Amino acid sequence: MSLFDRAAIDEEVWEELEELLISADVGVATASKLIDTVKKHASEAKLDGSHVRALLQEEMTGILSVPAGEPSAAVTSPRVILVVGVNGSGKTTSIAKLAYKYKKEGRSVLLAAADTFRAAAIEQLKKQGERVGVDVIAHQPGADPGAVVYDAFQAAKSRGADILIIDTAGRLHTKFNLMEELKKVRRVAAKLDATAPHEVILVLDATTGQNGLTQARYFTEAVGVTGVFIAKLDGTAKGGIALAICDELKLPIQLIGVGEGLEDMVDFNAKEFTEALTS
Ligand SMILES: Nc1nc2c(ncn2[C@@H]2O[C@H](COP(=O)(O)OP(=O)(O)O)[C@@H](O)[C@H]2O)c(=O)[nH]1
Ligand SMILES: [Mg+2]
Numbered sequence: 001m002s003l004f005d006r007a008a009i010d011e012e013v014w015e016e017l018e019e020l021l022i023s024a025d026v027g028v029a030t031a032s033k034l035i036d037t038v039k040k041h042a043s044e045a046k047l048d049g050s051h052v053r054a055l056l057q058e059e060m061t062g063i064l065s066v067p068a069g070e071p072s073a074a075v076t077s078p079r080v081i082l083v084v085g086v087n088g089s090g091k092t093t094s095i096a097k098l099a100y101k102y103k104k105e106g107r108s109v110l111l112a113a114a115d116t117f118r119a120a121a122i123e124q125l126k127k128q129g130e131r132v133g134v135d136v137i138a139h140q141p142g143a144d145p146g147a148v149v150y151d152a153f154q155a156a157k158s159r160g161a162d163i164l165i166i167d168t169a170g171r172l173h174t175k176f177n178l179m180e181e182l183k184k185v186r187r188v189a190a191k192l193d194a195t196a197p198h199e200v201i202l203v204l205d206a207t208t209g210q211n212g213l214t215q216a217r218y219f220t221e222a223v224g225v226t227g228v229f230i231a232k233l234d235g236t237a238k239g240g241i242a243l244a245i246c247d248e249l250k251l252p253i254q255l256i257g258v259g260e261g262l263e264d265m266v267d268f269n270a271k272e273f274t275e276a277l278t279s
Pocket of ligand 2: 091092093115121124167
């Protein structure tokens with residue numbers, strides 16, 4: 001942000017900074033909170049632009065450093081990872097990346113095609129499974145997603161799979177239906193293993209801006225999100241939505257999607273993320 005190069009930090013700079021943060025999807029509430037905090041510290045001593053930048057970065061890194069929750073004690077296999085998010089956010093692509101990563105680490109992975117709402121969704125997951133080299137448990141389009149999860153869990157158990165990743169629908173006739181379906185999927189998993197799902201990953205499309213915050217609220221209320229995967233950060237999106245989500249919902253951002261390839265995924269790093277956002 002070149003405004004930090006100005007000789008004097010005056011009211012105009014603060015206003016521009018707020019605008020920049022909002023245009024980077026940080027959101028009005030979090031942006032003004034950030035500015036207020038930095039302003040307070042900045043006026044205590046006479047500070048120049050580079051100090052203000054450092055203060056802002058420190059504050060942002062603090063907000064983004066939401067500790068990951070205690071992993072639930074998965075004493076038996078498989079570890080169950082439920083992946084949720086609206087249609088097109090990048091769930092299926094991100095699942096393939098995760099499966100690829102785990103497989104590379106030497107763990108056995110099974111995928112469950114519980115997005116039965118669209119035939120294409122099942123086909124897409126199967127294709128991704130082939131690409132990665134992991135099996136996909138699927139039923140017919142329109143089948144009960146709970147039944148898919150049930151079968152996939154049994155299959156994972158009998159094959160001794162380490163990890164079961166569940167793909168879910170992102171759009172049904174109504175938001176209510178979608179949330180009820182996801183709750184049911186969650187209940188089925190919990191019946192099979194009281195500690196499951198061990199992770200609920202919300203996939204957000206970085207390019208959808210503040211909408212992501214609303215989505216995160218809905219999914220958190222319905223199925224208890226444990227971590228966020230921000231997809232499509234390779235595009236024009238600055239990813240400020242991460243700040244709003246950490247600030248308002250205290251959800252840890254875990255992974256970042258930076259392309260459509262299997263290796264296009266990086267671990268979230270609060271400090272690096274902040275530097276990119278304020279560069
Ligand atoms: N550039 C880019 N595209 C992505 C990324 N993740 C997903 N996509 C694309 O976004 C579109 C929707 O992804 P998909 O996984 O089908 O979303 P789903 O409906 O949530 O399962 C596809 O065209 C993906 O290739 C990413 O990190 N970067
Ligand atoms: Mg999908």
